[in-house]
Amino acid sequence: LHPGHQTQPPTTKLLADYSIKQITKMKLSIIASLLTSAAAFTGPQLKTNVESSTSLNMAKFGSKLKYVPVIDVADLPDPGSATSGVAGGLAICIAVDPKGSVYALGDKCPPVNQPLSFGKVNPDGTIQDPVLGTKFSLKTGEVVGAWCPSGIGKLIGGAFSPIGVPTYPVKKSKNSIEVQVDVNAKLNFEANYWSGILDAQGKADGKYY
Numbered sequence: 001l002h003p004g005h006q007t008q009p010p011t012t013k014l015l016a017d018y019s020i021k022q023i024t025k026m027k028l029s030i031i032a033s034l035l036t037s038a039a040a041f042t043g044p045q046l047k048t049n050v051e052s053s054t055s056l057n058m059a060k061f062g063s064k065l066k067y068v069p070v071i072d073v074a075d076l077p078d079p080g081s082a083t084s085g086v087a088g089g090l091a092i093c094i095a096v097d098p099k100g101s102v103y104a105l106g107d108k109c110p111p112v113n114q115p116l117s118f119g120k121v122n123p124d125g126t127i128q129d130p131v132l133g134t135k136f137s138l139k140t141g142e143v144v145g146a147w148c149p150s151g152i153g154k155l156i157g158g159a160f161s162p163i164g165v166p167t168y169p170v171k172k173s174k175n176s177i178e179v180q181v182d183v184n185a186k187l188n189f190e191a192n193y194w195s196g197i198l199d200a201q202g203k204a205d206g207k208y209y
Contacts, residue, residue, distance in 0.1 A: 064184045067169075069176035070094060070104070076177060082127060084117035088183040092168065093117040095127050095138055103127075103138040104170040104179040110134075111148075111160035132157060141167040 070085035070092050077083045082095040084107050091107035093116040109116045109129040118130040126135040126144050133150030134143060134157075142164040148157025169180040 062184065063182050065180055066183050067171065067178040067180045068183065069173070070179050071177050073172065073175055073177060076102070080121050082117045082119060082121055084115060085177075087168075087179045088181040088185065090181055090185060091115075092179055092181075093127070093165075094170070094177060094179075095121050097121055097125065097138060098123050101138075102170055102172070102177065104168040104177075105136065105138070105141055106166040106168075108165070109136075110163045110165065112156065116165060129153075134162075136165050139167065141165040 066088070068087045070087040071083060071094055075083060075085075077094065077096050079096050079100050080098045082093055085092050085094060093105045093107040095103045095105065095117075097103070098121070105116060105127070107116050108114070109119070109132065112132075114129070114131050116127060116129065116136070120128045120130065121138070122128060122135065124135075124144075125138050127138055128135045129148075131150065132148040132153035133146075134148050134153065135145050136142065137144050143162045147162040148154060148160075171178050
């Protein structure tokens with residue numbers, strides 16, 4: 001080494017390399033996802049006069065708001081960073097601003113659903129998509145500033161209208177961080193999913209044979 005030359009500690013360099021690799025993989029996954037989606041919509045849609053009866057027969061669950069644990073207090077991230085958890089079957093981003101205030105948002109960045117919890121929590125009250133660069137308000141979840149301003153974001157964002165992320169009331173209990181969510185949201189999503197499966201098989205009336 002030349003005199004005065006400094007190197008990064010091995011651990012720091014490994015963490016930096018890991019972060020770069022993770023974001024690179026995320027970008028490649030986004031591109032692959034977009035190409036797949038584009039191919040799926042190239043064919044004409046089949047028109048039919050048959051009305052699905054599944055949505056009429058499938059039981060729906062009423063909204064039920066409840067505070068549920070999402071992460072342990074010990075896992076609360078440092079100010080200026082975020083982490084992820086699951087509450088009521090929903091992916092949640094727990095973000096802590098530089099002053100120590102805690103916020104809960106949906107953990108899927110529009111328009112392609114990469115984890116918001118990988119993003120940077122800024123002093124201006126926003127959290128920033130780590131890949132496409134969009135900033136979202138910690139308080140409201142609305143887009144702040146430019147939509148998808150990064151290099152790859154400009155390529156992708158133009159195909160989508162700006163949209164924010166959901167936010168959730170959050171509180172600290174004795175041993176956990178809790179968020180208020182609709183605990184029946186996942187059940188309704190799954191009900192709709194299985195409705196589509198049954199319709200595709202011609203079994204919307206519940207008759208399997």
